[in-house]
Amino acid sequence: MIIDCDVHINPTSKCPMEPFVPPRYREAFAAKQTSAPGHGYANPFGVHRRDIEPIEDAADLMRVHLDPLNITYALLQPGPTIHASLIHAIDVANGYAQAANDWLIANFLEKSPRFLGSVAVNMNDPAAAAAEIRRVGGHPQMVQVLTNGESTHLYGHRYYNPIYEACCEMGLVFAVHPGAEGSLNSTTPVGRPSSYFEWHNSLPLNFQGHLGSLIAEGTFERFPELRVLLVEGGVSWLAPFLWRVDKNFKALRSTVPWLKERPSEYVFRHCRMTTQPVEEPDNPEHLVSLFSMIHAGRTVCFSTDFPHWDFDNPARAFPSCMPKEMKNRILYDNAAELFGLPARPKVETQEVVKQ
């Protein structure tokens, strides 16, 4: 059994978003007040897989992706949801988030219980974001609140506390997915990359910034129920990053006195990472070692990034030297536990152990 934690969908002519735009924002939408900055790094070869037709609706997604790969649940990370917070006009962005949520529910969540939803919010209006989380977050298939890694503040900033409070109240994970990094700030603190290649390589820096901020600002102390999912931000950097943070903590704890345990302990308890694009070291055992260092058997969740160019095939993404139990927990159990989904049937678990 597989839970795919990163599946992208977008409005199409068969399932357009326009009918879901709240009436008071329709004129603003028509006047293109939904404009937003872009990061400016185009993949010269496109970002969509060339071996499949564009996905037009839920039925296409089921037929092309979920069924052939035996994916039990797909966590949908809609394009509009990832980008909503980049829209310059704050009120229009709020309306855009509402439209994205109602569009997602009608076109996907209500078509199959195998689709798991992401609540769109405008991070630049935390009060409105919290209200939107409470408006749609009770849908039984909504499992997370989603935004991208580009933001006005690092995500540990108290400005965002109303959003985390609403996530905890509604039992939703807070998820970060790349897509707009570079739109407001450089993706590296030193200067702007020169190519899409360089831009893509630098995405984990952004995730490290947000994670370091969530730790140091005491977000997990303030919100003990908060769970964070870092999607497509890389996994293999986490162990050395946490070693550094834990070591610095020994000298600098008194500057962040609200932290009552080692930073890595907060991360392993509160954060989960998705695999794609899985790192592929020359020696595959090195990947397994790195995964072991961050307790991947409980912290890492599988994802494909369907239908994008750097897709991971669940049957081939992990090296054969990865222990079966770790692999099965990554493919299903960790996400099932994070999102409160049914456990793998016992029979399958036993078979796995026997192997």
Place this chain on the structure above:
Amino acid sequence: MSAEPEKPCQSLLVAFAEAEAPKSPKRRDKEVAVGNASEIPVGKCKIVQIGHLSIGLFHLEEGFYALRNDCPHQGAELCKGSIHGTHRPSDVTVFDPAYKGRIVRCPWHGWEFDIVSGKGLYNAKDRVPTYEVRVGPDGELTLLV
């Protein structure tokens, strides 16, 4: 909908509980004269060598205390570090100053130790041995090692 987070271990609370209720130094019988109290102003430390042992004598507001001059991390001369206060574990955004003049910060990596209890204030387990210091009627300092 999301699963219950695992229970935190809160190791810093353990460390500060030990500093709050410091145990007496281990009982030792050998008495060594190590000078006079007048040599060490409040807030200062004098390092003495007794055989293979290097020990820091600290004059705090609370009295005289002694710590082994050896950081458990990489063996720096801990007692040559600067003397500070710290912040107690607190609610988010709150700074709660504590132990003013009672914390030595290792000169190599800045790890904090409570001079009175010898406890490392960064995890539940690390500590530095402490020694009893007796002050005689004319300020004579005697170290028990």
